[in-house]
Amino acid sequence: MFDQLTGRLGKAIAALRGRGRLSEDNIAETLREVRIALLEADVALPVVKTFIEAARTRALGAEVAASLSPGQALIGILHKELVSVLGGSAAGFALNVTPPLVVLLAGLQGAGKTTTAAKLARWLITTHRKRVLLVSTDIRRPAAILQLERLAAQVQADFFPVPAGAAPVAIAAAALEQARRGVYDVLIVDTAGRLHVDAELMAEAQAIDNAVAAHQRLFVVDAMAGQDALNAAKAFSATLELTGVILTKADGDARGGVALSVRQVTGKPIVFLGVGEKSEALEPFDPERVAQRILGMGDVVALVESVQRNIDTGEAERLARKVAGGKRFDFTDLRSQLEQVRRMGGMSAVMDKLPSQMAGKGMAPDQADLQVRRQIAMIDSMTPGERRTPALIDGSRRRRIARGAGAQVQDVNRLLKQFQDMQRMMKQLKGGPLRRLLGGLKGGFPGAT
Ligand SMILES: Nc1nc2c(ncn2[C@@H]2O[C@H](COP(=O)(O)OP(=O)(O)OP(=O)(O)O)[C@@H](O)[C@H]2O)c(=O)[nH]1
Ligand SMILES: [Mg+2]
Numbered sequence: 001m002f003d004q005l006t007g008r009l010g011k012a013i014a015a016l017r018g019r020g021r022l023s024e025d026n027i028a029e030t031l032r033e034v035r036i037a038l039l040e041a042d043v044a045l046p047v048v049k050t051f052i053e054a055a056r057t058r059a060l061g062a063e064v065a066a067s068l069s070p071g072q073a074l075i076g077i078l079h080k081e082l083v084s085v086l087g088g089s090a091a092g093f094a095l096n097v098t099p100p101l102v103v104l105l106a107g108l109q110g111a112g113k114t115t116t117a118a119k120l121a122r123w124l125i126t127t128h129r130k131r132v133l134l135v136s137t138d139i140r141r142p143a144a145i146l147q148l149e150r151l152a153a154q155v156q157a158d159f160f161p162v163p164a165g166a167a168p169v170a171i172a173a174a175a176l177e178q179a180r181r182g183v184y185d186v187l188i189v190d191t192a193g194r195l196h197v198d199a200e201l202m203a204e205a206q207a208i209d210n211a212v213a214a215h216q217r218l219f220v221v222d223a224m225a226g227q228d229a230l231n232a233a234k235a236f237s238a239t240l241e242l243t244g245v246i247l248t249k250a251d252g253d254a255r256g257g258v259a260l261s262v263r264q265v266t267g268k269p270i271v272f273l274g275v276g277e278k279s280e281a282l283e284p285f286d287p288e289r290v291a292q293r294i295l296g297m298g299d300v301v302a303l304v305e306s307v308q309r310n311i312d313t314g315e316a317e318r319l320a321r322k323v324a325g326g327k328r329f330d331f332t333d334l335r336s337q338l339e340q341v342r343r344m345g346g347m348s349a350v351m352d353k354l355p356s357q358m359a360g361k362g363m364a365p366d367q368a369d370l371q372v373r374r375q376i377a378m379i380d381s382m383t384p385g386e387r388r389t390p391a392l393i394d395g396s397r398r399r400r401i402a403r404g405a406g407a408q409v410q411d412v413n414r415l416l417k418q419f420q421d422m423q424r425m426m427k428q429l430k431g432g433p434l435r436r437l438l439g440g441l442k443g444g445f446p447g448a449t
Contacts, residue, residue, distance in 0.1 A: 001223070001275075002256040006296045008037035009078065016070040027059045030074060042226050042257025047085060047264045055081045079291050085260055086287035091244055091269035093284065094215070095128060100179040101186045102212050106205045106240060107220035108232050109193035112248035112274055114144065116220050117190040118151035119274065119282035120246075125156060130185035135160040135175035137168035137208055138192040148190055155279050158184070168192070168204055173211045189214065197235040205240055216243045218271065221262070223253035230258060230265045237266040248274030251281070256294070329426040331387035334419055335379040338372050377405035378415050390416060 012033035019026055031052050038048045058077045095101060103120065105113045117134055124130040134152045138144035145162050152159035160175040172189055179187040189212060194201040209217060219236045221229045236242060245262050250273045253259075263269060270285040379387065381404030386392050393401070398412045405411075 001250045001253050002294045003254050005041040010296055013071045019070045022070045041255045044261035047261045051081055051085055082291035083287045086290055087263040087269040090286040091271050097215050099185045102214045103188045103216045104214035105218050105220050106191050109195050111220045111222045113220045114148050114190050116246055117188050118155050118279050121157035122155035122279045123282050124186055132157040132186045133179045133184040134188050136190045137171045140192045169207045169211045172208045176212045197232050202239045218244050218246050220246045223247045223250045223258045233266045242268045244269050244271035246272045251275045329423050331379050338376050342372055374407050375415055381405045
């Protein structure tokens, strides 16, 4: 997500290199580039206008410290404006209501409502230990109810069996009754989608909401639907008093226009991002982090969080402490990182979050996954001493390691180079980011309240 925007913003900022100070001229010039970048990313026009004006005011104002280079100053300004356009602080997902918390998911056909219902259930179960009941009110598409039932079983949520012949409102009411009786923490109500926004769809969603008095009415929208998504969001927002938006298929969206527009267009915050088809591919939305990601600073924190959630907290913490304590990052550490990447569902899930220079730009995800497996094999072919002290690996050892792993010498060279880069990065991380990361590991999940 945002790849294209990241590239263009990077270029606009790079053009400032060598300039002494921000001036009216070079601000105007750079913001012209930024404007084009935003428009190409399919950000809604009014949002682009506000953004550029705010950035211009900030850049011309007194906020720019003289000690910063123009590029740095502008990154700071763009970062602030991006955070603001993305909604400021993380909206969070309020869990502090008298149970059952009722969540209603609405949206157009194929937006990802049913998938998201299961993802949300999984997130509530695994990160908050909630008891979750799922119900589908989609009686139009014959397979819809079965689809949710299967997904519920996968994420170990309970499923409310739909009484034969019942209407959507009656189903929702019966499910709420069951959620109360069964002392569930959360009831998630999936609804039917329609190809276009129409009165009947709205009326049905509203009637279901009246029956269950949902605490959260979330609009599920496909990031790739562009301006159509925004129009639908506006229509739903008007009728249903949405509390927030879940943006799905962010993994397939290279432009990010909807993410950057939806807050201003609907006034509702993005609460989660859907980043894949699997039930764990859901991320709480944090404007601060997303803004960093857009500017290409990468998001090491999100990466570690996702590692933590999906696998091995102890390991991430051990590594963070080791590096923070001034110990060297060695090949054994790299191997365990690669192993975690592999277990997390492969590089494709992770690439988005890495700083752009690390992510191996332009590589297809499955090619990257193959490379991860090969890198692990190469590290396995090293001796323990070599893993600790890579300088021991001379030419003939490189050939042996390559042979042992079924790889080429160039692959080993590349791995060594990459390792050096990572070691350098770990050193840089030793200050602020790492401490933040350690705090995050102790403090649980910042997206939830
Ligand atoms: N890549 C990707 N695919 C997704 C994501 N969310 C949903 N999908 C896919 O989108 C398709 C539609 O998802 P559903 O959950 O059935 O959508 P729906 O809104 O319930 O559709 P209707 O019930 O027909 O209105 C499925 O193939 C999902 O796997 C996501 O975040 N990323
Ligand atoms: Mg559905």
